[in-house]
Amino acid sequence: MIDVVIVMDLTGSMRPWKETMQQTIAKIIDQFLNSVNGYQVRVAFIGYRDIWDNEEKLVYWSFTKKIDEIQDYISKLEAKGGDDEAEDIVSAFELALKLDFSHNPDSILCTFLIADAPCHGGDYHNIESDNLIDKMPKNYFEDVLEKYKQIKKNNFLCCVKINNRTDIMFQKMKAVMPLMIITSEKKPEDLIEVVGFTLRMSVTESKKLKSQINNKNLIFQSRI
Incomplete structure (x- = not known):
């Protein structure tokens, strides 16, 4: 089983990305399933805006x-809102x-963050438009x-890198998750390839990870 989580900024500037995702998510998953054997895929979607957007922030x-x-759910969502430039990304991950x-121990979790602005807090960016910077x-x-x-x-x-404003935040994220992928700067039409x-x-x-674990177990058993 592969659990896919799409975390996407849904403020106004992200409209082209939202529209591309709703148009291509089915094609992306179909192409992937045709390229591998023995896997099932489940997809979840989380859209976030900002703290000031009240009940629509998540x-x-x-x-x-x-x-x-x-696909139908995303198509009904509207890219809108946002006050300052920084957004409430952390609430989306919470x-x-x-x-x-x-619960399958061999299952895979694959998460995509699609954002054109960093989270709140001066440690995560060098922009001025953050009402919660300190x-x-x-x-x-x-x-x-x-x-x-x-x-x-x-x-x-x-x-998914859209511009340079997320660079500092992405590097701090990668310090926690070393295997994290940061793409080069992308456009909406690149989503199919990236995902x-x-x-x-x-x-x-x-x-590879499973093979490494199995090899370590064999070495341990041989030593016993």
């Missing part, structure tokens, strides 16, 4: 194998922690990511 759809449900992940606890994002990293041993995170490649890579790397 929207989500839990894991489903019916990709058309996700919500992700509550999803019903597969009000966020030290390492508050890293603490949440540390919990997220513990969900599975096969845990892969891909951050498809990352899914295939997650399968390859999880097989």
